[in-house]
Amino acid sequence: QVQLVESGGGLVQPGGSLRLSCAASGNMGSIYTMGWYRQPPGKQRELVAYIYITHDKAGYTDSMKGRVTISRDNAKNTLYLEMASLKPEDTAVYYCNAKTIRATDYWGQGAQVTVSS
Numbered sequence: 001q002v003q004l005v006e007s008g009g010g011l012v013q014p015g016g017s018l019r020l021s022c023a024a025s026g027n028m029g030s031i032y033t034m035g036w037y038r039q040p041p042g043k044q045r046e047l048v049a050y051i052y053i054t055h056d057k058a059g060y061t062d063s064m065k066g067r068v069t070i071s072r073d074n075a076k077n078t079l080y081l082e083m084a085s086l087k088p089e090d091t092a093v094y095y096c097n098a099k100t101i102r103a104t105d106y107w108g109q110g111a112q113v114t115v116s117s
Helices: none
Strands: 002-007 010-012 018-026 031-039 046-052 058-060 068-073 078-083 092-100 105-107 111-115
Touching: 002 092, 002 105, 018 031, 018 092, 018 111, 031 068, 031 078, 046 068, 046 078, 058 068
Parallel strands: 010 111
Antiparallel strands: 002 018, 018 078, 031 046, 031 092, 046 058, 068 078, 092 105, 092 111
16 A cells, blocks of 8 residues: 655645645555646546656656656655646646556545636
């Protein structure tokens, strides 16, 4: 089992920046990738970014590419998502995800990010 706890969400003005953190615990040896997903109001959950645990290869969704950076600190078992130039349409609940090599998913409880003036 893996437990994920997000932090860092909140209210930010358009054009602003925010950093989300995800503290992971449990059987991290089985984890293959970690990532961030988001679920805007009334919409389905979608991938934002992912990163491999054993190397630095990362991927980003086109809608946020260039505005977000995913990173990890394996020593601290913590995943980060740096977001910049935020837009109102980035408003969503952001979820931390950990995926095993057998494609088992673990999820955090979610962090609300609201972009509004």
